[in-house]
Amino acid sequence: MEKRITNPWQWQDERSYVQAVEVKNVESTLYVSGQTAINADGVSSNEDMKSQLILALQNLEKVINEAGFECNGIVRLNIYTTSTAELWPHFPIFQNWIARHNIKQALTLLEVTSLFETLKVELEATVVK
Template identity: 45%
Template sequence: MQKSIINPWHWQDQLGYAQAVEIPQATHTLYCAGQAAMDADGRPVETDMSGQINLSFDNLETVLQQANYSLANVVRLNFYTTSLGQFFAAYGQVMDRLAAVGCAPASTLTEVNALAFPQLMVEIEATAVK
């Protein structure tokens, strides 16, 4: 997959994302539903923000792998959280996880009042291409 990162500024580099990602000739696109801290039976897992981010990424990677993609194929991530403060306190692990596979996606972060279950604090939605 050939991709171009478009960053007219540099401030986003320290946050591990891109302003835009261009894929000139993608052959496949995978749109992933929001992944949260859910177990294999669809029950929310009660843990702290860090634990929820990790499990949400684990679940996202499971979906990607099932479709023969990887986190490296992700070009867009949308984060929904019930607490920006708690999310940013744990954001280093997001950057580490993305950097480990060379992923710098276009990204949006939004604080919301609630997610599908009251125990959930974060949900991650992705688009991947190859």
């Protein structure tokens, strides 16, 4: 698999994403459903944004690994949140996770009216190998 990153600017670097990712010679593509702060028993978290973000990242990583892929193969990531203002102070948690896995992904952040039950953040990914 080959990845080519396109960044006409540099300001996105501080926000931990790239403007475009071209992927060639892909062996396989994994489309991951939105991962949230739902525990192994299927119970939605009613904790704060920070706790929910951490669990959503853990769940995303678990699904990717269980499918036989690696997080550094993420090429597209959508973040849905019920409050950008509440998410933003915890964005370094996300950025550290991105850096730890050496991920270079296209990113969209969307504020939505609501998510399932008590959830505040959802992460949807496209992963290649």
